[in-house]
Amino acid sequence: MFKHKFQLKEDIKYINCAYMAPLLKSSEELGIEGLKRKRNPFEISALDFFTDVEKVRVKFSELVNCTSSQVALMPSVSYGFASVFKNLKYKKGQHGIVVSDEFPSGYFSASAWCKENNAELKTIQAPDLLFGKGKIWNENLLEAINKNTAFVLISSVHWMDGTKFDLETLGNKCKEVGAKFLIDGTQSVGALKMDVQKFKIDALICAGYKWLLGPYSQVLAFINESFNEGSPLEESWMNRTNAHDFSKLATYENTYFSDASRYNVGETSDFAKIPMIDESLRQILEWKVETIQGHCKELVSPLIDFLKENEISVEDEKYRTNHLLGFKLPKHIKATNLLEDLQKEKIYLSLRGESLRISPNVYNTKEDIDVLIETLKINIHNS
Numbered sequence: 001m002f003k004h005k006f007q008l009k010e011d012i013k014y015i016n017c018a019y020m021a022p023l024l025k026s027s028e029e030l031g032i033e034g035l036k037r038k039r040n041p042f043e044i045s046a047l048d049f050f051t052d053v054e055k056v057r058v059k060f061s062e063l064v065n066c067t068s069s070q071v072a073l074m075p076s077v078s079y080g081f082a083s084v085f086k087n088l089k090y091k092k093g094q095h096g097i098v099v100s101d102e103f104p105s106g107y108f109s110a111s112a113w114c115k116e117n118n119a120e121l122k123t124i125q126a127p128d129l130l131f132g133k134g135k136i137w138n139e140n141l142l143e144a145i146n147k148n149t150a151f152v153l154i155s156s157v158h159w160m161d162g163t164k165f166d167l168e169t170l171g172n173k174c175k176e177v178g179a180k181f182l183i184d185g186t187q188s189v190g191a192l193k194m195d196v197q198k199f200k201i202d203a204l205i206c207a208g209y210k211w212l213l214g215p216y217s218q219v220l221a222f223i224n225e226s227f228n229e230g231s232p233l234e235e236s237w238m239n240r241t242n243a244h245d246f247s248k249l250a251t252y253e254n255t256y257f258s259d260a261s262r263y264n265v266g267e268t269s270d271f272a273k274i275p276m277i278d279e280s281l282r283q284i285l286e287w288k289v290e291t292i293q294g295h296c297k298e299l300v301s302p303l304i305d306f307l308k309e310n311e312i313s314v315e316d317e318k319y320r321t322n323h324l325l326g327f328k329l330p331k332h333i334k335a336t337n338l339l340e341d342l343q344k345e346k347i348y349l350s351l352r353g354e355s356l357r358i359s360p361n362v363y364n365t366k367e368d369i370d371v372l373i374e375t376l377k378i379n380i381h382n383s
Helices: 023-038 048-064 076-084 106-114 135-144 165-176 244-251 274-289 289-309 335-346 366-382
Strands: 071-074 095-100 120-124 149-153 182-184 203-207 219-223 327-328 350-352 355-358
Touching: 048 071, 048 219, 048 274, 076 106, 076 182, 076 203, 076 219, 095 106, 095 135, 106 120, 106 149, 106 182, 106 289, 135 149, 165 182, 165 350, 219 274, 219 366, 274 289, 274 335, 289 327, 289 366, 335 366
Parallel strands: 095 120, 095 149, 149 182, 182 203
Antiparallel strands: 071 219, 203 219, 327 355, 350 355
């Protein structure tokens, strides 16, 4: 649909955005321009350290439905969760909740907090089912949340197979019992509608290099008002109330900004990366996530029909997405051989756990999926 806006080679069928998105041409150009600004640093004003950052905060707030004041910029998802857990107070008898095979950035942060507080970390296992796994998994997760739950940390969409969690129902339960609802939005924000107010999310951390189409090491986070009195991971001068006045920096103002920007990483104003993520957000907002998801649905529909015809399990529509789809290969197919065959056809996707993961975006075409189906067909019938 929009392949012309990317630098992808024409003959490449890159169905692997969940691994890493290609850069938009326009974002790349702005990144190069940003690097060139350092040639003449006298042209960079004190105001420039803050204006472009604020543009990014505003655009991300539109994407996830929050106020821009509650958006922070960070270098990694682990940095974001570490910031949140540093300010999560423990009450005697509390436990935390994650799901099985949660991405390490979230799991290790949750595990560290539980170990520090001698609290149990409960893992809600994925049901060992070929059909109906998403429904049962969501039900088991919901049932595990109670008045002793300190937090629930999950990905909005499971990074291995695309299982979708019912964020609205889970968020309401967390709110009801007083648990913090912490979401890794890396594999959905930018391709699937996100609403932190509707889903009652307390913290949403999103790596920018996947579905946000941005550069690596650029993370955007929503952190709600309940953390506005918290302590950041580092003591950056840029997060202080006098930061905009360079002439007064040596007065050593102790007061942080009164919103989520207190959690910004030091040296927030990366003059190459900030314009890049700003442009990527602009483009996503212009396209609209509904359009992106709709395009992906149109692409994967023939693939899903093919899988069902060949008795390969596909999650129910309510519990899967169209931009990230994972399925288990038949036992007679060797995954490494299949990946080799796919790459011979210049098809690029990922194997995660036991799932072959397909993750299209707006640069993919019907032809990409047709070639994928044909290659799968050969392997299934000839192995």
